[in-house]
């Protein structure tokens with residue numbers, strides 16, 4: 001690890017945040033004042049011929065003053081009520097995936113907020129859409145898609161995940177419709193699975209000179225899945241049971257939502273096993289692909305997770321990609337999506353130059369580098385990029401992965417000059433706040449090692465240090481070898497029943513929650529989702545397995561000031577002492 005004191009990166013980082021004691025308040029207040037005066041000046045100058053409509057007389061009337069007083073009063077109320085809100089800015093907060101906000105992000109967000117463009121359409125977001133395009137370019141180069149990448153901001157990772165499936169389904173539907181058409185009209189004998197996975201090049205080649213209109217009657221997206229079952233079954237002489245989604249056991253719950261919204265049965269979610277190192281098992285993935293081929297179930301997409309919600313694990317995206325390359329050689333093209341809502345932002349640690357406080361391990365680096373080859377990725381700047389809510393993004397590798405089956409709204413004409421993104425986004429009206437915040441972070445701090453990467457490396461270092469401190473405690477059993485900045489532990493005696501240690505750990509969590517001097521979160525490592533990995537962990541403290549899972553206290557290290565503190569107030573030491581005291585109390 002690099003030394004933390006007074007090097008230039010730390011000094012730079014200190015300027016990037018308000019600080020736990022609002023140390024940078026002067027600067028922030030002056031920038032916010034500038035922002036609002038500029039906004040007011042804009043109004044004064046925008047239409048010089050217009051007269052003003054509020055004058056000194058108005059301002060003296062009782063009704064006028066009454067309302068102002070009320071606004072002022074309720075603003076005070078709103079603010080004082082928020083004093084009881086969870087202080088997520090503090091290094092004492094190590095609970096969920098939220099932390100100190102970045103100053104450029106707050107200022108960018110505020111700018112987007114008051115100018116209020118609606119990124120649905122160019123006619124109300126001339127500049128908003130420009131900023132969005134530039135911010136997407138920055139994210140695209142961070143993940144390795146470069147200039148070919150396409151995408152847009154969403155309200156979060158859930159929507160971005162749904163958008164990815166929406167696109168994957170559209171492409172699969174194109175391929176399958178063409179196969180059905182060819183079997184029907186040209187007496188070919190395409191196999192259902194192979195048709196559904198023919199790939200873009202083959203599709204373009206075979207559909208050359210064809211009116212795509214003709215494919216419509218074979219499309220399950222257009223005809224709906226009820227009719228499609230018959231149409232497709234007829235033309236492939238094969239019962240069509242619909243596509244499946246292959247997602248690892250440690251997935252986020254948004255995937256069930258996505259499938260249900262796309263009208264696919266819950267049965268169509270095929271869970272890929274988690275291996276004994278806590279990652280998607282490529283071997284099991286291969287087995288599931290074979291099973292899909294044998295049962296003629298097209299694969300809507302394969303999902304790898306970059307940064308799981310529970311443990312921050314990064315799946316072997318490079319190995320999945322290698323496997324998919326093998327299938328491509330057999331003419332089978334499968335959409336690979338990376339759910340990088342949490343960990344996609346770690347790509348900033350593999351871009352640019354500079355020395356980090358702690359590097360990602362080589363396996364994770366390799367995995368992140370392979371993102372450049374996948375079809376699509378979900379990002380959530382409102383998590384690790386320290387941007388305010390709501391800010392997610394869906395990115396695809398290139399133009400060919402971007403289209404969705406669009407429907408035309410007559411009042412939003414398709415004219416290039418006025419059109420925006422409305423015909424390719426799931427959401428209609430879209431704020432530009434997330435784009436503006438991300439743009440500011442990308443421009444000022446930078447989405448690379450020198451910038452955001454440094455912040456993230458401090459989180460890795462904090463987790464590493466606490467892991468070292470807690471490992472001396474006999475009863476604290478830490479989930480080993482996690483990939484990023486999440487630390488989970490349970491409090492167990494050796495050879496104890498899980499039901500006993502789970503209960504103790506839950507009590508501990510409740511105590512921490514009620515006392516409120518540090519914040520942590522909780523989760524359960526289920527044996528059915530985490531398989532061997534969870535079993536091995538239980539074995540490591542010889543637990544008697546009598547429960548469905550292992551109850552864990554979970555800590556997420558995102559705050560840049562957790563370890564850049566000097567002297568007495570070392571949060572990690574304090575937390576460790578506090579924990580020991582609580583555990584002793586519980587044992588009494």
Ligand SMILES: *Cc1c(COP(=O)(O)O)cnc(C)c1O
Nearest residue numbers: 156157158252309339341342380
């Ligand atoms: C947070 C998260 C999501 C969902 O993102 P939201 O912004 O909460 O909608 C999806 N996948 C993973 C892995 C996540 O961590």
